[in-house]
Every structure is written in C-alpha cells, then in structure tokens.
Amino acid sequence: MANTVLSIENITVQFGGVVAVNNLSMHVDEGEIVSLIGPNGAGKTTAFNAITGVYQATNGRVSFNDRVILESHPTGKMRKLYAGENADLYHKIIKNTPDKIAKLGMGRTFQNIRLFKELSVLDNVLIAKHMRLKGNLFTDTFMINYKEEKKIRQECLELLKIVDLYDLRDEVASSLPYGKQRHLEIARALATDPSLLLLDEPAAGMNPQETEELTALIRKLRDDFKLTVLLIEHHMNLVMDISDRIYVIDFGKLISTGTPDMVQKDQRVIDAYLGVAEDE
Amino acid sequence: MKKNTKILASLILAAVFLGLLIFIDNSSLKNSMLSTCLQKGAIYALVAVSMNLLNGFTGLFSLGQAGFMLIGAYTYGILTIPVTSRGSVYQYFDGGLVQFSIPVIPAIILAGIMAACFAALIGLPVLKLKSDYLAIATLGFAEIIRALIQWKQIAPLTNGSNMLRAFPTYDTILFPFIISAICIAIIVLLIRSSYGRAFKAIREDEIAAEAMGVNLFKHKMMSFVISSFFAGIGGALLAMFQASVQAKAFTSAMTYEILLIVVIGGIGSITGSIIASFLFVGCMEWWLRFLDEVHYIGDFKVPFLRTGFRMVVFSIVIMIIVLFWRKGIMGNKEFSWDAIAKFFKDPFGLVSKKKKKGEVK
Ligand SMILES: Nc1ncnc2c1ncn2[C@@H]1O[C@H](COP(=O)(O)OP(=O)(O)OP(=O)(O)O)[C@@H](O)[C@H]1O
Ligand SMILES: [Mg+2]
Numbered sequence: 001m002a003n004t005v006l007s008i009e010n011i012t013v014q015f016g017g018v019v020a021v022n023n024l025s026m027h028v029d030e031g032e033i034v035s036l037i038g039p040n041g042a043g044k045t046t047a048f049n050a051i052t053g054v055y056q057a058t059n060g061r062v063s064f065n066d067r068v069i070l071e072s073h074p075t076g077k078m079r080k081l082y083a084g085e086n087a088d089l090y091h092k093i094i095k096n097t098p099d100k101i102a103k104l105g106m107g108r109t110f111q112n113i114r115l116f117k118e119l120s121v122l123d124n125v126l127i128a129k130h131m132r133l134k135g136n137l138f139t140d141t142f143m144i145n146y147k148e149e150k151k152i153r154q155e156c157l158e159l160l161k162i163v164d165l166y167d168l169r170d171e172v173a174s175s176l177p178y179g180k181q182r183h184l185e186i187a188r189a190l191a192t193d194p195s196l197l198l199l200d201e202p203a204a205g206m207n208p209q210e211t212e213e214l215t216a217l218i219r220k221l222r223d224d225f226k227l228t229v230l231l232i233e234h235h236m237n238l239v240m241d242i243s244d245r246i247y248v249i250d251f252g253k254l255i256s257t258g259t260p261d262m263v264q265k266d267q268r269v270i271d272a273y274l275g276v277a278e279d280e
Numbered sequence: 281m282k283k284n285t286k287i288l289a290s291l292i293l294a295a296v297f298l299g300l301l302i303f304i305d306n307s308s309l310k311n312s313m314l315s316t317c318l319q320k321g322a323i324y325a326l327v328a329v330s331m332n333l334l335n336g337f338t339g340l341f342s343l344g345q346a347g348f349m350l351i352g353a354y355t356y357g358i359l360t361i362p363v364t365s366r367g368s369v370y371q372y373f374d375g376g377l378v379q380f381s382i383p384v385i386p387a388i389i390l391a392g393i394m395a396a397c398f399a400a401l402i403g404l405p406v407l408k409l410k411s412d413y414l415a416i417a418t419l420g421f422a423e424i425i426r427a428l429i430q431w432k433q434i435a436p437l438t439n440g441s442n443m444l445r446a447f448p449t450y451d452t453i454l455f456p457f458i459i460s461a462i463c464i465a466i467i468v469l470l471i472r473s474s475y476g477r478a479f480k481a482i483r484e485d486e487i488a489a490e491a492m493g494v495n496l497f498k499h500k501m502m503s504f505v506i507s508s509f510f511a512g513i514g515g516a517l518l519a520m521f522q523a524s525v526q527a528k529a530f531t532s533a534m535t536y537e538i539l540l541i542v543v544i545g546g547i548g549s550i551t552g553s554i555i556a557s558f559l560f561v562g563c564m565e566w567w568l569r570f571l572d573e574v575h576y577i578g579d580f581k582v583p584f585l586r587t588g589f590r591m592v593v594f595s596i597v598i599m600i601i602v603l604f605w606r607k608g609i610m611g612n613k614e615f616s617w618d619a620i621a622k623f624f625k626d627p628f629g630l631v632s633k634k635k636k637k638g639e640v641k
Contacts, residue, residue, distance in 0.1 A: 052491060102493035110491075116484035118612070119477075127481045130474050131493030137502060140473040141466065149474065192493055 012084035107194030339483030344418030352515025395512025552610030
C-alpha cells in the first residue's frame with residue numbers, strides 16, 4: 001500500500017460564528033491526484049489555508065509525511081463560541097508558520113493569483129529556491145557561493161521551459177496574460193521542491209483548450225517530479241478526467257468521497273451542485 | 281549599447297568625478313559651498329540608500345533613521361575623543377566615564393554595530409506584529425533616544441546636553457565619499473543577492489513570500505538591522521563632517537528629510553536616492569539660500585524674500601513632485617546607459633510614440 005502523504009483529521013475552521021470548514025477528514029496517498037470540490041463558498045480554500053498554515057484551524061489535526069504539522073482545539077473565546085464537533089478530541093496545540101510547512105515540502109498556488117507582481121518571471125521562481133540555499137547572508141552578498149546561484153538559476157530556467165514561460169523569463173510578472181500567470185504560479189510552487197503540490201483552481205479563467213493543456217501538464221508534473229497532488233477545481237471535465245479520488249464538501253462538511261464515477265452518481269453531490277449548475 | 285562600452289562609460293564617469301573631487305580637495309574650493317554640499321550629499325546618500333533598503337525594497341515603513349544616526353554619531357564621538365581632550369570636552373563631568381580612545385575605522389564600524397543592536401532590540405517585539413507598527417515604534421524610539429542621551433544620569437558617558445567635540449575628523453573630502461561608496465556597494469550587492477530577492481518578495485506579497493518558504497520575521501529583521509547599521513555609519517560620518525555632535529539636532533525633521541530624498545529619488549531606486557541626495561542638499565544649503573535673504577533690485581525690495589521663505593518654496597516643490605511625479609525621479613528603475621542613449625536618440629519618446637501609432641494602423 002502506498003504511503004499516506006497528507007492526512008487531515010476532523011479539521012474545523014471557524015471565523016467568529018461562521019464555520020467555514022466543519023469536521024473535515026481526508027487523506028492523500030503518495031502519487032495520487034486527489035480533488036477537493038464543492039460549490040462556491042463551500043470552504044475549499046479555507047481548508048487549503050488551514051493545511052498550509054495561513055490560518056490556524058480551530059480544531060483537528062494535520063499530518064504531513066507522518067509528522068504532525070498542526071494540531072488544535074478550541075481555546076480562549078472560541079471555547080464558548082465553538083460550533084463544530086469533536087471539541088474534546090485534541091489536547092495539544094501544534095502550529096507551524098507557512099514557511100516551515102513549505103520547507104517540509106508542501107508547495108501551493110493561490111486561487112486569486114499572488115505573484116510578486118513587479119518582479120521578473122525568473123525572479124518569481126528564484127525566490128522559491130531561496131530557502132534551499134546553503135549560503136548565508138555573507139556568502140550570498142559577496143557572491144562567494146556564486147556556483148550555487150548559477151545552479152538554481154539553471155534549475156529555474158528548466159522549470160520555466162516546462163511551463164512554457166522560458167521566452168518570457170525577463171518580463172514583469174504582472175504583464176503576463178492571465179493564463180500565463182497561472183502557469184507561473186505553478187512553476188513557482190514547483191521551485192520549492194515539493195513532495196505535495198496544492199493547486200487552488202489552476203484552471204480558473206481558462207478556455208477549454210487551455211484547460212485541456214493544463215490537465216496534461218498536471219499529469220506530466222506528477223509523473224516527472226514524483227509528486228502527489230491535491231487539487232481544487234470547478235472545471236468538472238478536468239476534475240473527472242484527472243482525479244484518482246474526489247472529496248466533495250458543501251457548507252464546510254464532507255458530503256461524498258470516492259472515485260470520479262462514484263461521486264458523479266451520488267445524489268447528495270447532484271443536489272449540492274444543482275443550485276450552482278444553473279448559473280454556470 | 282555593448283557591455284564593454286557601458287563599463288567604459290561608467291569608468292570614465294567615475295574617473296571624472298574622482299578627478300573633480302581631488303581638484304576641489306587641493307584647491308581653494310575645499311571650504312566652499314560646493315565642497316560642503318558634496319560632502320553632506322555623500323553622507324545623506326548613504327543614509328537615504330539604507331532607508332530605501334528597508335522602505336523601498338522590503339516594504340517596511342520605518343521612521344527611525346535619525347535615531348540610528350544619533351546612536352552612530354555618539355558611538356563614534358564617545359569612542360574616539362583623544363584621552364588628552366576628554367578633560368575639556370567633559371568639563372562638567374570630570375573628563376567623563378570613558379578613559380580610552382580607539383582608531384577611526386573601528387569606531388565607525390562600532391557606530392554601525394551599536395545602531396544595529398538597538399534595531400534588533402526594537403525589531404524583536406515589533407516585527408512579529410503587523411508592519412504598520414514599525415513606523416510608530418521607530419518614531420517613538422528616535423524621540424526617546426534623543427531625550428535619553430541628554431539625560432543627566434548618563435551624562436558622564438554622553439556629556440548630557442553639551443556637545444561632543446574634539447574627536448578626529450577627516451582631512452580629505454574624499455573620505456566620506458569612499459566610505460559611502462563602499463557601504464552603498466555592499467547594499468547593492470545585498471539587494472542583488474538571493475536575500476535581496478527575498479526582501480522584494482516580502483514587499484510584493486507577504487502571504488505568497490511565506491508560502492514560498494521565506495521566513496518573514498527573520499528576513500524583516502535582517503533588513504531592519506542592516507538598514508540601521510548603515511544609518512549608524514552615516515551618523516558617524518555626519519559627526520566627522522560637522523566636527524561636533526549634539527543630540528538635539530537629530531530630530532524627526534531629519535528623518536523626514538531622508539524620507540523626502542527617498543521619495544524624490546524614487547522608492548526602490550538606489551541611483552534615484554543618490555541623485556536626489558545631492559539635489560536635496562544642494563537646494564537646501566545652497567541654491568535656495570538666496571530666498572532667505574532680503575534682496576533689492578535697484579530701489580525695489582523684492583517681496584516675500586525673508587528668513588524661512590526657502591522652506592516655503594521647498595515645500596511647494598515637494599508637493600509638485602509628489603502630485604505630478606508620484607514615482608520620483610527614477611521610479612523604481614536604476615540609472616542605465618541604455619536609457620541615456622535612448623534619451624539622446626529620441627528625447628521625450630517622440631519617435632517611438634509615432635512608431636507605436638503606426639503599429640496600431
Ligand atoms: N478570513 C475569513 N474571515 C471570515 N470568513 C471567511 C474568511 N475566509 C473565508 N471565509 C468564509 O468561509 C467560507 C468559505 O470560503 P472559501 O473561500 O473557503 O470557499 P471556497 O470553497 O474556496 O469557495 P470558492 O469556490 O468561491 O473559491 C465563506 O463563507 C467565506 O465567506
Ligand atoms: Mg476558493
């Protein structure tokens with residue numbers, strides 16, 4: 001059996017009175033492509049943010065490569081306000097900042113593109129390599145480790161070739177067209193040397209052809225870089241095509257899980273999406 | 281333009297400038313207004329670039345530059361006054377507490393280190409909070425340190441509200457230029473390094489930077505401490521330039537002057553800060569001086585000209601720059617020979633504009 005890369009247990013994220021993610025449990029195994037889907041506002045991005053340390057979950061535990069990276073239970077004001085389940089299951093508080101989690105090998109992209117806008121395409125990718133450098137402030141400033149710098153530059157250029165941005169490497173990131181910006185987000189996440197890649201709506205705003213190309217790219221990256229992928233996406237063609245397994249959430253709660261075929265036939269999923277299907 | 285041509289052009293420019301400085305240094309111009317402005321400009325350039333490292337490249341807003349310069353200036357002064365002169369300088373405090381003196385260069389470096397230590401102390405609690413707090417904390421620090429240095433209880437160390445003087449100064453006006461140039465070169469190297477890229481990433485988007493593995497606290501701290509280090513060195517140079525220091529001169533108005541230079545030059549442009557420093561010092565000390573004096577044309581007394589009018593004009597100039605030239609002289613670009621060449625071939629972009637119009641058709 002494959003190793004579990006990411007394991008999420010009973011995660012609840014509550015903002016004031018709003019329970020954005022409600023007692024969510026899921027796992028992703030090595031080499032899998034797993035999708036997390038659900039209607040708008042279901043809590044998908046919030047779940048990503050809790051996993052990557054941007055928000056501290058109110059309750060629950062997250063393990064990454066058999067290491068607990070987050071454990072939480074309602075404290076302080078939340079003790080009274082808490083509207084989720086399993087309030088007494090966890091007793092420790094373990095938290096990690098996003099940069100630590102990135103260093104452990106979790107790379108991510110953002111739904112509302114967060115590139116370093118004024119910097120060049122190449123610089124955007126180089127920044128993701130910064131934490132892997134062996135040099136220190138002194139050797140780096142005085143170019144004593146110029147060989148290392150040369151090496152990461154080469155690696156980043158290779159990455160840009162893969163996502164088809166090599167020719168645009170010196171352009172300012174904000175000047176790229178939308179689809180290219182999404183590609184750059186992926187290249188930047190790859191540059192962190194992740195074992196798990198989290199993609200938040202990588203196909204948002206893309207046309208059917210671009211979406212198809214992206215599907216192929218994600219597969220290729222999974223194979224070439226031996227990645228495990230957790231994906232949030234609204235393009236159902238892409239999701240059904242690429243996913244090994246799917247988790248469906250609605251109002252923060254898991255409503256269905258299984259292979260694409262199983263999920264598609266699930267009445268609860270159809271119900272949850274009906275409202276959304278009309279306006280899409 | 282070819283790379284070799286550019287290097288040659290830069291070398292020629294540097295040589296001409298150096299030649300000019302050496303000429304001034306060895307002629308009667310040495311004590312002229314020109315020389316004064318050049319020296320002060322060089323010192324302000326260093327402080328402005330150090331502020332730009334933090335405000336322009338890391339996106340952290342600090343208002344403590346005068347405070348760190350004050351620490352640098354006092355550290356330098358206290359450590360270098362010759363033992364024989366201490367009796368007269370610290371005349372009210374039995375020659376003061378410190379009864380040794382160290383050479384100039386180590387003292388300048390220590391001035392930087394001392395400022396850096398204070399920055400670390402401020403940064404430790406403040407840089408974990410949202411960035412906005414840094415401006416408030418540093419402004420408060422600058423005010424407190426100015427009062428603290430004049431405090432009676434530590435007067436045997438700082439000479440209280442009396443001035444420090446008689447410490448070694450420089451004989452050649454090249455000195456502040458050389459120290460400034462070395463420091464600015466180091467800052468430029470830093471900005472071009474991987475750490476510099478990380479600083480810029482923080483400026484662009486903290487959340488994304490953190491997701492890419494940049495430790496926010498660590499890198500903000502580095503930028504803040506390094507910036508303060510060089511502000512401290514700038515303070516030491518200013519002390520040497522003035523030949524005496526007094527805490528009460530390092531007001532927050534001084535910080536605002538530096539901030540103005542950074543804004544005029546362009547936030548995020550090193551060459552912008554340098555050029556703006558010389559322009560600023562030139563205007564303040566020299567070219568706009570006449571506005572402060574009463575002038576007559578024949579029997580006619582020119583209106584408005586009186587003490588303080590210089591500042592009015594200056595404020596208007598600043599407002600015009602901020603309103604119409606928001607990005608400063610250089611924006612966030614650096615000086616480049618290509619840009620100069622382009623300017624001479626095609627001033628004001630007339631030709632290329634026409635070309636663009638043609639393309640549309
Ligand atoms: N920082 C926050 N503070 C308060 N409420 C929040 C916060 N972030 C998210 N929410 C709320 O949590 C809920 C889930 O939002 P989230 O962005 O996770 O949805 P999503 O599934 O990613 O939706 P979409 O498909 O539109 O991206 C929403 O109701 C949202 O308003
Ligand atoms: Mg979302």
